[in-house]
Amino acid sequence: MKRKTVFEILDQVDYEFARSGPPADFPDLPRIPAARHFDPDFFALEMEAIRSCWVIVGTVHEWPENGSYKVIDRWGTASVIVVRGDDGELRAFYNTCQHRGAPITREECGRVNKLRCQWHSWQYGLDGTLVNIPGRRDFHDDLDMDSVRLNQVGCQVWRGFVFVNLDPEAPDLVDWLGPVADQAVWFDGLRTAARSEMVLNCNWKICIEANIEVYHVTTVHPTTVARGLDYRGSAHELYETGHSRMVVPRLKYDAESTRKAAEEGDAFDALVNNSNVSFLLFPFHLTPSGADGMTLQTFWPLDVDKTLLEWWTMVPDWGDGDPPAWTQERNDYFDQVMDEDTESNEPVQRSLQAGAFPGILTSYHERRIYHHEAAVDRLIGIDKVPEELRVPQLLDHYIVDRPGYGREPDRLPSDAAEAD
Template identity: 40%
Template sequence: MSRSLSGERATATVESAHSQVGPPEPIFAARGEARMMDASEVAQLKAMMEWEGRRTAPPEGFPALPDMPAGRYTSAEYYALEVEHVFRKSWLFAGHLDEIPDPGCWMRWHNAGDPIVIVHGMDGVVRAFHNTCRHRGAPVVTEDRGKSSRLMCGYHNWTYKTDGSLVGVPERRDFPADFDLSCRGLLPVRCELFGKVIFVNFDMEAMPLIEWMGPIAREWEEFAFDRIRLAARHSFDLQCNWKVAMEANMEVYHVPFIHPNTVAPLVDSTRNLNTLYPNGHARMLAPPPRQTDREHVRAIDSPPGWQQIDTVGELGRTCTQSYTLFPNWVSPLSNYFVPPLLFWPTSLTTTRLELVTMALDWGDAPAPDLWTVPDASQPNGRQMSPIILEDTQFGEAIQHSMQGSAFRSVPLSYQEARIYSFHQNLDAMIGVDKVPEPLRVAPVIGPDWVWPNDPRRAQMEREPAT
């Protein structure tokens, strides 16, 4: 169904798989009308970053975070719960409209278990289906991408329209006279767009994508999700639990030590401001060190020919503004890029890291790729960039160490609160009663610390600036 939301929720219109009638409506307002933070909002966030740099202890009233159980990274039982309940019930990044640009285009996707096919319908609507023929279970498509006005299973040539309906069964005479094709269509998967970015959800009763995103949808309007193109998409296999890999990108505590020459010169970890959102999402906002007085893109300078996103506001141009979209998306957003890192669990101790760069049209310049560099020795001809290599270099060793008897629990600091909140939301989505008690995290971060609430504001206002 098509939903239009405004104000605090968003001006986006999202197309759902429940009712696929006609082409999708425009998703964002006209160019130049994207909702940016107003001056008072920017000023308050800048003041809070300065306050974070001055504090000498965690904020008043912030809960002491109990140690997290070690088994959350090593337990096969907990991993199975994540796969069944988190990755089957969350909105997941699936791709970009550039990958299926025209009616009839389709692509395979299998990053969360069940194989699915995402189709740009002949009516203009983007849908997703289980890539499973309703006859004998063969895949309907066997290539990664293609284009056709019909989807035909190669096993017995059962044929489906791009809206999933079954329209062709060879030797129809051999089936019963009351064999009803109308109830044998491809099984749908929820599929909705945010701008040109495609998300899927296996839970047909899940809340709409725009509600799942909450206030992030409003904050992301300025980053032109309706205009950005897909510039690069590459995957790499890591030898560690998906949370080990992802959590390296959910705190800046490590930045001075792991990234002394790449990220540290551009991010002041002492003035980092974390914000927790409903549904497990979060944002970090950090200014450059005081000696860095230029506008910057995270860890790189912009080459000639790359287009700036003209609707991005002051914080996106001058700070590192990074978001966690629960469960597995982490991305800095800037006036040049929307470059998500996606962490897909492939086993208890392995992860597929997907590195994506989206940007405005780059014209005749080389396609921008923020996260990888050419490397002829690699199977896909690319290697992870120095920043990603720094973040992933210890993953396998950490996982091996975690499997040992000395790894018993995880104490987290206030600066690592995004990680603790993330784990609280993992348990909430699984269902706390389903999580074995020795593996649970205590839900100590209450709603008073989740947007729009923030006790730090009142504390900051009581303290004189220095």
């Protein structure tokens, strides 16, 4: 992260501590329709749209050799196999054989020389080309082996993270990441030391949106997160694709000493030693990070009211052998935080569906939630979203990478503006 960005963030934190109301230009956001969290037709639109998002499927460590593969079976019915080719390149294909459509492999991961379908043994090269059909004589002569190949999808690596996108028209990954690509330099080379998961009976947006504000920490995490962070100084930034950034200062944050440390030494170190820095990588990854690495959280939609939550403790590569013991302790701590966070998720789902609620209200502090929902509509295509479920695009002037965005460093809290 550039020094300039760190100092911008420190200014934002100072501003957030000092304000006594929302900025004067912050809109009074309408409620978010509750049915966006339980309407099966809307969920189908979301799932279709998510196929055109870049999503993280692992880090390069999981594909150590040519022929290493991993299957990711998460996009509803679409299963994808990511394999390292003979040329060392990672490629992704639908895990669907071109003979009668069976999954090529039912294993989750492994290493092969060729991809051999588990049903009738059609064989594909690691680049997806069809190389052998057993019993070839029974197929018509017109079957041209050169024109039959596995159906390839987008696969790109950024800072060691492997991303997949099912859309043939997908933008380049770095363009998709936007400002995050410049900032998240500490992702470089991180490796998974420990991992946990759970399945919850609630909508994916309820789960992720419970984790992109820190208003709840004093109530939900009194003995964990609230002992370490001060939510009043949290500084948020919104990006075009739907990504966002949140920086939450430590409890007893000292602006002066943090700024001095940033001026005199490594600015980014000063920032992470005094705050938690987290991105939402749209649509469903979170990256809370501290001085010793990060936790990557994902919230995969399984059904309109079912979500797979996964979190990985990721640290710089420790070399050979088992991960250091402290990484498991850190993962255990995160397990506890996730238990606290998710305790309310399923009851919220039931409560939203009760039919007695006018919609979700979001404050200035909770604007990442509104931004996330508005970005879902942009992804689907606003015209395709039923009018009664739409989230009006009211935060455009807060999206920092929009052309024409003009940051106003002196945005005033509304009560101060009134006093002028």
